[in-house]
Amino acid sequence: MIDRYDWPGGSEALWRFGPAAGPVVLLLLPPFEEANRTRTFAVGLLRALAARDIGAMLPDLPGQGDSLLPTEAVTLADWRSAVAALAAATDRPVITAAIRAGALLDQDAAVAGRWHLAPQSGARLLRELTRIGIDRRADIAEVGGNRLSTTLLDELETATPVTMQPLRTVRLGTDPGPADLRLDAAPLWRRSEPGDDPALANVLADDLAAWSRACAGW
Template sequence: MLRFGPDTGPVVVVALPLFEEANRTRAFAVTILRALADRSIAGALPDLPGQGESLLPTHETDLAKLRAGFAAAVVSLNRPAFTLAIRSGALLDSDAAVTARYHLSPMTGADLRRELIRARQASARESGEAFDPASLDTATDPVELAGNLVGPTLLAQLSDATPSAERTRTVRLATEAKPADAKLPGTPLWRRAEPDNDLAFAQAVADDIAEWIATCAA
């Protein structure tokens, strides 16, 4: 777990997106946490089961393990906690004992599943490989999707997984059509082919989180 900021007061715990989007947004998340530390707000970035430096293979994780890992990370900090969940990371913080949740461009499990299938279809077309999306519904072994081995349990769970709406602030990019509590200008880093950063966007998110936490504490 990466730690930032003071040893007292509230802490913002990040839930990165699943799979490759975690790599694309990690530097961005760290920049946000450093900006919050400059505002005397602590931050933490845990590696969850099947993510980052976790010893659990990606294909052996599922939503229950990921949610339990995130909840355990929050408990271990032993202080008032808020979440910053990015994209599909918003599917992981529902079981955590937090004061409130901040979801940045959240997506449903069905949205993520569709994106994984589209990536696999594009790859199959390029290689001339046959791929039937319906085969995912009956898969009993891990399936390679967008460069990741995904277990059948997680695939099934994604079909109806949704972010928690309890004590949640939803923020999206200004270019997104979906409704939100606020919209900010920035770059959809999760769409980039390689990991990247957007310092102005990170600062804007940090400002919004700091103001939101002050409101929650009032």
């Protein structure tokens, strides 16, 4: 079901999945190119969660997807405020499920728990963006086909994934970072042509459903 949510800077689209009661997973895609590479996979994951009787929400972030806000007007503070507003407006226990740099966005949200898949720091995200090509002008930088505010770039430089508990971190076997669960799979977010991995989505849905129930006591 397509819905909308309000945040202090406007209103954005929201896709709802699964049952209307019990804990609800708020999925945060990584910004920019990786959102396109992981969206199909993420929707498969949320459908698999629904099959396990866990509801989910997939929001457009301000300045991304179908948002009316120009990308160059958005800041990291806006994204965090939008995620916090959506969590606050949800009358159910919320568990954020963040993919990659999506893990930079849930720090201000009051949630029952967090689940991060291959979390990425803002500095690493910036490094990837600049490798694709950066063209810094006055207040706007063009990076890999996106026009971004220098405020956003400055914020990303120091942003790190939230470490507030309860937090569960899942990483791929090729990723040396600390993890609660490690799975052998290919990183879909790197694939130059968007792909999918329904088998991985099913394994992750089991993990995320159990984590959501544990966090919500449900």
